Amino acid sequence: MNRRERLRESTLEEIKTIAGQQMAEQGTAAISLNAIARQMGMTTPALYRYFSSRDELITALIVDAYNAQASALETADASFSLPDDYAGRLLSVLLVYRRWALENPVAFSLIYGSPIPGYHAPAERTAPAARRNFAVILGILNAAYQAGVLRPTERYFQLPPALLDRPDAQQLLSDGLPVPVLYLGLVGWSRIHGLIMLELFHHLDTLVGDLKTFYKGEVLELLAANGLVPPDRNS
Amino acid sequence: MNRRERLRESTLEEIKTIAGQQMAEQGTAAISLNAIARQMGMTTPALYRYFSSRDELITALIVDAYNAQASALETADASFSLPDDYAGRLLSVLLVYRRWALENPVAFSLIYGSPIPGYHAPAERTAPAARRNFAVILGILNAAYQAGVLRPTERYFQLPPALLDRPDAQQLLSDGLPVPVLYLGLVGWSRIHGLIMLELFHHLDTLVGDLKTFYKGEVLELLAANGLVPPDRNS
DNA sequence: TGTACATCAGTGAACGCGCGTTCACTGATGTAC
DNA sequence: TGTACATCAGTGAACGCGCGTTCACTGATGTAC
Numbered sequence: 059m060n061r062r063e064r065l066r067e068s069t070l071e072e073i074k075t076i077a078g079q080q081m082a083e084q085g086t087a088a089i090s091l092n093a094i095a096r097q098m099g100m101t102t103p104a105l106y107r108y109f110s111s112r113d114e115l116i117t118a119l120i121v122d123a124y125n126a127q128a129s130a131l132e133t134a135d136a137s138f139s140l141p142d143d144y145a146g147r148l149l150s151v152l153l154v155y156r157r158w159a160l161e162n163p164v165a166f167s168l169i170y171g172s173p174i175p176g177y178h179a180p181a182e183r184t185a186p187a188a189r190r191n192f193a194v195i196l197g198i199l200n201a202a203y204q205a206g207v208l209r210p211t212e213r214y215f216q217l218p219p220a221l222l223d224r225p226d227a228q229q230l231l232s233d234g235l236p237v238p239v240l241y242l243g244l245v246g247w248s249r250i251h252g253l254i255m256l257e258l259f260h261h262l263d264t265l266v267g268d269l270k271t272f273y274k275g276e277v278l279e280l281l282a283a284n285g286l287v288p289p290d291r292n293s
Numbered sequence: 294m295n296r297r298e299r300l301r302e303s304t305l306e307e308i309k310t311i312a313g314q315q316m317a318e319q320g321t322a323a324i325s326l327n328a329i330a331r332q333m334g335m336t337t338p339a340l341y342r343y344f345s346s347r348d349e350l351i352t353a354l355i356v357d358a359y360n361a362q363a364s365a366l367e368t369a370d371a372s373f374s375l376p377d378d379y380a381g382r383l384l385s386v387l388l389v390y391r392r393w394a395l396e397n398p399v400a401f402s403l404i405y406g407s408p409i410p411g412y413h414a415p416a417e418r419t420a421p422a423a424r425r426n427f428a429v430i431l432g433i434l435n436a437a438y439q440a441g442v443l444r445p446t447e448r449y450f451q452l453p454p455a456l457l458d459r460p461d462a463q464q465l466l467s468d469g470l471p472v473p474v475l476y477l478g479l480v481g482w483s484r485i486h487g488l489i490m491l492e493l494f495h496h497l498d499t500l501v502g503d504l505k506t507f508y509k510g511e512v513l514e515l516l517a518a519n520g521l522v523p524p525d526r527n528s
Numbered sequence: 529t530g531t532a533c534a535t536c537a538g539t540g541a542a543c544g545c546g547c548g549t550t551c552a553c554t555g556a557t558g559t560a561c
Numbered sequence: 562t563g564t565a566c567a568t569c570a571g572t573g574a575a576c577g578c579g580c581g582t583t584c585a586c587t588g589a590t591g592t593a594c
Contacts, residue, residue: 062557066570085410087322092547102548104571112548170494172406175320185499213514218506226499244501245511252487259405264420264461266479271453276480279448297590301537327580337581339538347581 070108072098077119081164087174089116116177117184123165124187130158131194144202145286151194152250152277156270159254166258170251189226196235196243202286203239209285214238214245246280305343307333312354316399322409324351351412352419358400359422365393366429379437380521386429387485387512391505394489401493405486424461431470431478437521438474444520449473449480481515 059067076094091112095102109115134154138147159166169188173179202208215238222231222240230240253276256262257269266272281287294302311329326347330337344350369389373382394401404423408414437443450473457466457475465475488511491497492504501507516522 060558062569065557069570085322086407087320088410090547091549100570101572103550103573106549107570167407170490170496172321172402173494175323188496213510217510218503220503221501221507223502224499227501244497244507248487248491248511249484250487251491252483252485255405255490256483256486259408261405261423262479264459266456266462267458268453268455272456272479275448275452276483295591297536300590304537325580326582335537336539338540338583341582342537 066108073105073108073115074119074122077115078164081119081168086164086168086171089119089174091115113177116174117180119165120168120179120184121187123162123169124184124191126162126165127155127158127169128187128190128194130154131191135194135198140289142205143289144198144205144207145281145288147198148195148202148281148286149274149277149288151198152246153270153274155250156254156257156273159258163258166254170255192243192247195247196230196239199243199246200235200239203236207286208239208242210238210242211284214241214284217241242284246277249276249280301343308340308343308350309354309357312350313399316354316403321399321403321406324354324409326350348412351409352415354400355403355414355419356422358397358404359419359426361397361400362390362393362404363422363425363429365389366426370429370433375524377440378524379433379440379442380516380523382433383430383437383516383521384509384512384523386433387481388505388509390485391489391508394493398493401489405490427478427482430482431465431474434478434481435470435474438471442521443474443477445473445477446519449476449519452476477519481512484511484515 073094076097077089080093080097081089089112091105092102095105105115109118131151131154134151135147138150140146168174199208203210217237222228222237227240231237250273253269253273257273262269278288308329311332312324315328315332316324324347326340327337330340340350344353366386366389369386370382373385375381403409434443438445452472457463457472462475466472485508488504488508492508497504513523
């Protein structure tokens with residue numbers, strides 16, 4: 059790698075870092091090439107050496123955000139010491155899911171919040187990174203299911219078939235994922251998502267004091283309802 | 294009411310309607326006094342007769358959105374024919390909650406989506422309207438509880454006291470709302486919220502086909518887990 | 529019922545500002561012989 | 562090792578555009594007597 063190539067790489071990272079800082083202050087919709095260039099001590103046209111347009115930059119930021127979140131989840135799972143304690147692994151990963159959202163509120167709302175006006179994400183670029191996240195959760199659920207530890211409630215076996223008739227779901231099922239596991243994964247994902255969104259956008263501030271405990275309670279409840287109980291309940 | 298006053302009233306409504314249309318096309322962050330005036334065939338300064346600033350307009354739109362949503366919920370509940378069928382009432386109200394969100398995606402994300410950059414909502418203006426929504430759900434839950442039909446699971450009685458130590462929660466409790474009912478309300482709200490947010494921002498498009506059934510399943514599951522079952526399960 | 533005055537919705541010009549994007553250019557870095 | 566050339570990051574000026582807000586004003590509507 060050249061000196062020139064190394065410089066290019068680090069400038070590219072700097073652009074995205076500063077874009078992130080500015081979104082943190084002004085919101086995701088406020089991404090501005092001029093403002094980024096100004097803070098970097100460059101002129102705006104120079105940024106066009108790195109991104110062919112503002113939309114290109116946004117797409118890169120979104121893909122980065124998905125990947126950063128997925129890496130956080132994967133790291134949390136990989137560093138969990140008891141691979142057979144599926145409940146513990148899920149709880150650990152889902153707590154990291156929430157923590158990552160709270161520590162990276164901008165990246166999180168870039169992904170899951172209101173879309174940026176005038177910007178349309180090219181699905182072929184963002185979708186693969188998006189799937190990585192859900193895959194982590196589904197992976198642990200499925201491992202627990204195969205091990206016979208996860209025993210989904212009756213309802214997860216009795217779902218209307220029209221529910222999972224979309225391409226990504228079909229792909230997962232044809233890759234061998236059992237229906238109740240996918241169904242349970244969707245339910246779990248939507249539940250934690252709701253709590254995090256409400257917390258992140260301050261709709262629970264005046265109602266609930268200890269949001270981490272509240273969140274943890276919801277996760278443990280869902281796991282327990284499907285047969286998954288951590289070996290040591292003190293954790 | 295004067296001719297002048299009537300005109301003023303209708304112009305004020307028109308401003309907010311057009312602001313809504315433009316947000317529908319461009320996103321909530323794209324509210325622009327110039328664009329609104331242009332579409333109305335007026336000059337921009339004329340809008341300052343109605344709102345002292347852009348932020349004032351946004352605040353008005355937010356308060357309107359909260360109130361519109363609350364009215365939709367209240368109407369749905371009031372028009373439900375069997376007041377003693379608490380499960381039916383809750384299901385009906387919560388289906389309207391989702392439907393209102395899908396039919397008014399802009400108003401919904403104005404309230405619950407990412408905040409508008411540079412705008413800070415004055416809590417004293419928006420909070421009362423916000424509380425109205427949650428009150429509808431809590432009202433039915435409490436009625437069902439008082440009637441002895443809603444029997445919350447054990448866990449809703451055993452929550453850490455730090456969970457509800459915030460002003461709004463304290464207010465509700467001191468107004469006589471039982472702890473398990475409030476706790477259950479919060480759990481229910483967060484669950485439906487998560488599904489709606491994911492659906493609204495298109496994160497479930499490639500996974501779940503029939504989202505209404507999925508949503509309904511989650512609601513009925515929560516109700517049934519706490520003793521509330523509609524008299525006629527065909528509904 | 530008619531007149532004098534007050535109210536106030538809306539105008540038009542101007543303010544200073546920031547935006548994304550294009551273009552021809554300079555000058556340092558890297559490559560081939 | 563030295564020279565000629567190619568690459569390409571970054572500049573500076575310019576493009577046309579939209580933004581929120583202020584100000585002195587016009588002219589229709591409403592009110593008091």
